[in-house]
Amino acid sequence: AFEGLTERLQGAISGLRRKGKVTDADLRDTMREIRMALLDADVNYTVVKEFVRNVREKASGANVLEGLNPAQQIVSIVNDELVEMMGDEATPxxxxxKxxxxxxxxxxxxxGKTTTAGKLANKLKREQNARPFMIAADVYRPAxxxxxxxxGEQIxxxxxxxxxxxxxxxxxxxxLDxxxxxxxxxxxxxAAGRLQIDEALMQELADIKDIAQPDxxxxxVDAMTGQNATETAEGFNERLGITGVALTKLDGDTRGGAALSIRAVTGKPIKFVGQGEKMDDLDVFYPDRMASRILGMGDMMTLIEKAQKDYDEKQAEETMEKMKSSTFDFNDFLDQMEQVQNMGPMEDLIKMIPGMANNPALKNVQMDPKDMEHIKAIVYSMTPAERENPDLLNPSRRRRLAAGSGRPIVEVNRMIKQFNEMKKMMGQVLNGNTQGMEQMMGA
Ligand code: GDP
Ligand code: MG
Incomplete structure (x- = not known):
C-alpha cells in the first residue's frame, strides 16, 4: 500500500533539495504538490485543506526559508502533521x-467484520490468555x-x-447469556452488513446496541474503497456512535486515503489494521509508524517487533547496533534471514525496511522461497572469515562461491551488492531518520 503516495510526497519535497535557497514561491509549489498527492491518494478534501494549512503555518513559523536544510525541515513537519492527523498515539x-x-x-x-472478529479474538487469546466468545448475528449473508x-474452530x-x-x-x-x-x-x-448503508440495517444495529450495551x-472498513471508506465511517458514526475503527486490506493496492482521513473526519481512532487474510494478520495501528511508512522511512519498529515474537529483545538490539555501526556481517545476515523466513511473506517484510517500499528494483519483486534458499547456499559457501568480513570477497573468491553454491556468478555478485547496499542504507537510516531519508530522496 501507499507506494504511489510515498513517491509523490518524496518527489514534492526533494524538489526543494535541489535549490540552494528556497523562496516563498518554491514553498508554495511544494505545498501544491503535496496537496495533489494527498488528494490523488483519496484523502478527504477537507482533511487535505487543513493539513496543508497546518504544514504551511508551521513551515513559515519555523523559518524554513532561512534554514540550512529546508527539505529536511519540511519532512519533519509533514511527518508530525501526518502523525497528528492519524491520532498521535495508538488507542487500545x-x-x-467487569x-x-x-x-x-x-x-x-x-x-471484513467476520474475519476481523476472528483475528481480534485470536490476538486476545494468544497475547492475554483471554477467553473470547463469538455470536453469529448476521442472518442475511449466505453462509x-x-x-x-x-x-471459531480454527482459533x-x-x-x-x-x-x-x-x-x-x-x-x-x-x-450474551x-x-x-x-x-x-x-x-x-x-452483526450483519449491507452493500450500502440503509435504514433497515441501521435500525437493526441500533437495536442490538441497545440490547448489548457494547463497550x-x-x-x-475496507481500505481499498478509498473515499467511500471515509463516507461509510461518517455514516456509521453519526447513527451508532462508533468507538473505534479496524481498517482492513491494507495489504492490498490501497492508496492510503482512508488511513489518513478517518480519524480527522470522525474523531474516532483507527485501532487495528488488517494486512492479510490469515488469522495472524492484524496489527495495532500506530500513527507514528504509519506516518514513517507513508513517508517511505520504513517501519523498523514493526519489523523488529515481528522479529521479537521468536527472537529475544537483546538479540534484536544487538542487531540494531550492528546495523548502526555497520559491523553487520553475513553471519548476522543469515540469522536475520532465518528469523525473517519464520515471519511471513517476504514482500511485506521487505517493504518495511527503510527505502525499500519505493526501491524501483523491488517494485514487482516476488520473493520466491527458492530465492532465499539460493542466497543461503551462497552464504553457506563462504568461509567463516568471509562471513565476518564481506570485504574479502574478491573476484576469485566469488567464483569459488558460485561453484560451491551451484549458482551463477552474476547471482553471487548481485547478492553481495544488495547486501552491501542494504547495510549502507540501514546504517544511514538508523543513525538519524531524516538524514538517511534525505540521502535517499536526493539519490
Ligand atoms: P464481512 O462481510 O464484513 O464479514 O467480511 P468478511 O470477514 O467475510 O471478509 C470479506 C473478505 O475479505 C474475505 O475474503 C476476507 O478473507 C477478506 N479480508 C478481510 N480482511 C482482510 C485483510 O486485512 N486483508 C485481505 N487481503 N483480505 C481480507
Ligand atoms: Mg461477515
Missing part, C-alpha cells in the same frame, strides 16, 4: 471493568454463520448461533 481496545467486554462489529458487507464457525473459540430464522436481536440476547454462562471475558457480536462498537 476498550475494556469493561467481564465480559462486549465488542460489536459493524460495517458494510465484505469489509455467514458457517464462516464464523469455521473461524478454538466458541461460536453461538441460532440459525438464520431467528431475529438477530434475540440471537444477541441469548448469545450463553457467554456469561461460559465465563467469557470478551464477546464479539458479528466497543468497532467499525470495520
Amino acid at each position: 481496545l476498550n475494556k469493561s471493568p 467481564i465480559p467486554t462486549v465488542i460489536m462489529m459493524v460495517g458494510l458487507q465484505g469489509a 455467514a454463520i458457517q464462516q464464523l464457525q469455521t473461524i 478454538d473459540v466458541p461460536v453461538f448461533e441460532l440459525g438464520t430464522d431467528v431475529d438477530p436481536r434475540d440471537i444477541v440476547r441469548q448469545g 450463553a457467554a456469561r454462562e461460559a465465563k467469557a471475558d470478551y464477546v464479539f457480536i458479528d 466497543e462498537i468497532m467499525l470495520v
